[in-house]
Amino acid sequence: MRHSFKKQRNEVYFERAYDELVSCVEMEKEGVIDLYYFDESGFSQKSNLPYGWSEKGVAIECTAYQNSKKLNVLGFLSRQGKVVYHEVECTVNTDIYSEDTY
Numbered sequence: 001m002r003h004s005f006k007k008q009r010n011e012v013y014f015e016r017a018y019d020e021l022v023s024c025v026e027m028e029k030e031g032v033i034d035l036y037y038f039d040e041s042g043f044s045q046k047s048n049l050p051y052g053w054s055e056k057g058v059a060i061e062c063t064a065y066q067n068s069k070k071l072n073v074l075g076f077l078s079r080q081g082k083v084v085y086h087e088v089e090c091t092v093n094t095d096i097y098s099e100d101t102y
Helices: 013-029
Strands: 036-045 071-078 082-088
Touching: none
Parallel strands: none
Antiparallel strands: 036 071, 071 082
């Protein structure tokens, strides 16, 4: 079992994106482009504690790191298995990425 947004997606946009991806794969096979897939993940000492438990009458405390900076890792993976990554301590959005960066 897994979570799925399939019932919520816009089929027109999905088909358009799928066709574009197929086109990119073909251009990569022809040597026109280098194709990479991208993902981002964040790490921090400031953990999220959504729930917990302890024995009755025993309070459990976790150290809080209020000034901990979040480290984001941008990862690029080619279909040939080449990995390129970059760490940043800022918010990840399109403003921090440019072709010259990587």
